Amino acid sequence: MLDQTTKMNLLYDFYSLLLTEKQRALLELYYSEDWSLGEIAEHQEVSRQAVYEAIKRAQLRMLDLEEKLGLVKQHLKRQQIMEKIREKLRQMPEAYECIGELLEELAELD
Known part of the structure; x- marks a missing residue:
């Protein structure tokens, strides 16, 4: 919390x-x-x-x-989801190379 x-x-x-x-x-x-x-x-x-x-x-x-x-609640939920995606992508370096940059762009929008 x-x-x-x-x-x-x-x-x-x-x-x-x-x-x-x-x-x-x-x-x-x-x-x-x-x-x-x-x-x-x-x-x-x-x-x-x-x-x-x-x-x-x-x-x-x-x-x-x-x-x-509920804007803050939605923001925090998006952050949690993006972190889960990052964790999964770290286990797949090739995928992280392709998608990681897009994920970071998405995070910057928030």
Whole structure:
């Protein structure tokens, strides 16, 4: 299972454009820049509680979108399938030579 930060970063990758600009900014500071709630609150000139609630709302929004659309779940499943294909191809070097490059191109699309 994914840890909370990894999960939120994946959700953010897929759903950030569906959040408000303010929600995106807060999530980037909190998860990508690793700022504390207090640091964000001071920077935004709001209370720590306000930052916490805004981040929580953004998280819930992304989780709700994932529940409805399942983009992250599909992405993770595709990654698992591609890894199984890679494992099988490694056992057949000739096939890997022919198909491995295409598989990597497919992985880059995701």
